[in-house]
Amino acid sequence: MELPYGDAGISVSLADCDVTVAEPPEAEAVDPREAARKAMANPHGPPLSERVSADDEVAIVVTDVTRATPDDVLVEALVADLREAGVERDQISIVVGLGLHRPMTDDELRTALGEYAVLAENHDAEEAHPIGTIDGPDGEPVEIELNPTVADADAVISTGMVEPHQYAGFSGGAKTVAIGAGGESLIRYTHGPEMLAREEVRLGRVEGNPFRETLDAAGDLIGLDFCLNVTHAPAGLLGASAGDHREVVSDLAELCKETVSVALENKYDAVIGGVGAPKDANLYQATRAGTYLALGDYDPLRPDGRIVVPARLQEGAGEGTGERRFYDWLSEAESAEGLYDEMRRGYEPGAQRAFVVARVLREYDVFVTNSEHPEIVDDCLMHARESVADAVEPGSDVLVVPDALDTLLRKN
Numbered sequence: 001m002e003l004p005y006g007d008a009g010i011s012v013s014l015a016d017c018d019v020t021v022a023e024p025p026e027a028e029a030v031d032p033r034e035a036a037r038k039a040m041a042n043p044h045g046p047p048l049s050e051r052v053s054a055d056d057e058v059a060i061v062v063t064d065v066t067r068a069t070p071d072d073v074l075v076e077a078l079v080a081d082l083r084e085a086g087v088e089r090d091q092i093s094i095v096v097g098l099g100l101h102r103p104m105t106d107d108e109l110r111t112a113l114g115e116y117a118v119l120a121e122n123h124d125a126e127e128a129h130p131i132g133t134i135d136g137p138d139g140e141p142v143e144i145e146l147n148p149t150v151a152d153a154d155a156v157i158s159t160g161m162v163e164p165h166q167y168a169g170f171s172g173g174a175k176t177v178a179i180g181a182g183g184e185s186l187i188r189y190t191h192g193p194e195m196l197a198r199e200e201v202r203l204g205r206v207e208g209n210p211f212r213e214t215l216d217a218a219g220d221l222i223g224l225d226f227c228l229n230v231t232h233a234p235a236g237l238l239g240a241s242a243g244d245h246r247e248v249v250s251d252l253a254e255l256c257k258e259t260v261s262v263a264l265e266n267k268y269d270a271v272i273g274g275v276g277a278p279k280d281a282n283l284y285q286a287t288r289a290g291t292y293l294a295l296g297d298y299d300p301l302r303p304d305g306r307i308v309v310p311a312r313l314q315e316g317a318g319e320g321t322g323e324r325r326f327y328d329w330l331s332e333a334e335s336a337e338g339l340y341d342e343m344r345r346g347y348e349p350g351a352q353r354a355f356v357v358a359r360v361l362r363e364y365d366v367f368v369t370n371s372e373h374p375e376i377v378d379d380c381l382m383h384a385r386e387s388v389a390d391a392v393e394p395g396s397d398v399l400v401v402p403d404a405l406d407t408l409l410r411k412n
Contacts (some may be wrong), residue, residue, distance in 0.1 A: 004276025006312040016394040029236030030341040036077040044243030052248040054086030059153035074159040097180020100350040101320035105112035128183030137210035145183025160229040161193040162252035169205040173249035174219025191352035265321040269396040273404030280311035284410035289404035298409040313371040322350025329354035332381035336361035367391035
């Protein structure tokens with residue numbers, strides 16, 4: 001079988017194992033430009049051209065290199081509607097919503113944004129400043145910080161990818177701005193142990209999810225005027241939606257669920273999760289495969305089972321602030337149980353991925369194969385192997401999820 005690896009793939013043979021492949025239903029990919037055009041012509045709420053004035057300074061917040069969002073196409077569609085409203089190119093700024101990820105390089109910006117790369121700046125969370133507070137799920141005040149360019153804009157727009165997300169249920173919507181162009185205060189609150197330990201905070205859930213509700217409230221405070229988001233499946237881009245941020249997420253989450261859900265009945269000795277680019281560039285992102293598989297609506301693993309993730313890891317653990325904190329926590333820990341207990345008392349924003357990985361490692365071994373930095377894997381309480389076959393015991397019952405980040409497992 002072929003599994004994703006970087007921008008290509010690797011061939012895997014498990015002849016001594018009983019293998020089941022979790023393939024979502026077949027879906028037909030759509031053309032990104034046509035999907036964006038249709039979404040802009042039929043938005044949730046008024047069209048963009050009616051939400052801005054000709055003299056407005058406009059900030060468009062886009063996704064970073066960790067999301068496979070066609071931002072060049074989406075920005076092109078947004079700029080076209082802004083032009084209809086009389087907004088000129090020199091009134092538009094683009095902010096890359098990094099959160100605590102590393103800055104994008106000039107070459108990455110040109111690849112992601114094409115001719116609009118010259119309008120872009122990388123967000124720096126340390127430069128975000130307070131703009132107000134919202135109420136958390138229990139009524140507690142939560143400070144919201146925002147990128148200065150976005151805070152100073154008359155109109156705020158965002159792109160986004162609505163895909164399964166470990167905490168928000170699905171990404172996209174207000175998340176691109178609130179987290180991507182926000183400060184550490186909201187990241188610390190939403191990604192802290194109290195929030196992530198809540199039962200309602202889980203992969204694939206939007207309604208009744210306090211993490212998502214907090215992001216939506218932050219989006220309202222920020223004044224997110226308009227979203228243009230897309231969703232995708234292994235087949236490619238499925239569709240786009242535009243307008244009010246809550247409706248955009250709800251719309252695309254339902255479309256995504258229809259095409260990425262797989263019903264299962266059995267439990268397995270090993271589950272192999274495919275990742276591929278851009279998420280397998282570093283260990284921080286690649287571990288999403290393991291946590292998505294073990295902490296979704298249906299856990300397919302038997303007790304003492306193992307998770308196997310082939311990942312290139314050309315960036316090692318990762319280069320951003322969050323990635324470095326992730327590595328520091330895991331590499332300095334003596335055991336998953338001890339790490340989990342320690343992190344329940346608190347941690348810095350960005351380190352939440354170590355907390356969630358520790359939660360999985362308390363029950364299952366995680367093997368990362370085919371990587372360029374096996375020493376980093378071994379440092380982080382996980383096991384490096386040269387190949388997928390080396391990580392799977394002969395005779396195992398194996399579940400293969402070729403696209404682990406875009407597949408929702410559910411009980412049949």
